Amino acid sequence: MKKFNGVFVLPLLVIAGCSSDAALTSTGSQVVPVPLAVAPAFLTPPPAPAAVAVTPAPPAPDKDSQPQSGYGFDQWQKGPLGDVFFAFDSSALSDKAQELLAKNAAWFGRNPSKSARVEGHCDSRGTSEYNIALGERRSTGVKEYLVRLGVASTRLETVSFGEERPFDSGKNSEAMANNRRAHFIVK
Template identity: 55%
Template sequence: MRKTVNGIFILALMVTAGCSSKSAVTSTESTGGSTSSESSALSSPAQPSTPTGYGFDKYQTGPLGDVFFDFDSSTLGTEAQGQLKQNSEWLGSNTAKGALIEGHCDSRGTAEYNLALGERRAATAKEYLVKLGVAASRLESVSYGEERPFDAAQNDEAWAKNRRAHFVIK
């Protein structure tokens, strides 16, 4: 009887641990390379216009603006680089503050792929800020993949809003 109860408990624990929808990948070190690879599981959409960064996200509570990415990419565009320059200027003027950089994706692709892509996006933003002179020790990154969308709709406009690196002041 005891072996059966232990077996059921272990099985329940394994099922519960394997079904978490709130998974995240966290990194505090810089990763090398920020190129993206195409995934055969992802379709090729039209490229919508990129939203602006500052204050865009409903969770934005401070002067650090979000940066947005193209579909299936962790490459910084011109607008993203400009927003990161503004963020680095604020961080340079507020040296006692740090930032958590959250990598987010739209809902297309597998959960595992999107967690990895979100991590690359956060790492790319972090690496760019370090190149602009922000100390790496003041920056932390985490990937939420598709788990925390800004806009839950399933269209080009919503997907563009969700492909971002979001900044939280620490």
């Protein structure tokens, strides 16, 4: 299999991350692979602010060790790989989920020695047997998407927990949404 090179994809990811939803088109719930051939544009860290010039400048901040926020990151996922979220009774990857998975794919490109586990989780609304099957579709769907972005399948392990290991113990719709996720654990 063709090895993934994170350097070439990174610029697109930054652009994708900053752009609005409208800037990216997608065909409904279909899985759309992100194009890989994008020219490298900027890898230079931003210039250090003048105020810190008194002491030696710190090393360039490691993007992967900084706390992250926004879609994919919350109290149960602080990085480096963000989680993706699903609609009720669905394993389809939304536009936001696809954007985040592209970032995760880039991380795999920068960290060729790392592998990860993808856990499929569901909210407590569905019936529990069905949710194990649904959780498996969520985790394997995420894995397949990453493999299409060039991550070697041997670096991704999947498991479904259905509704058995909820993150958010609440009962409201926000808690339900928090629990419908594919959760990444770096190994």
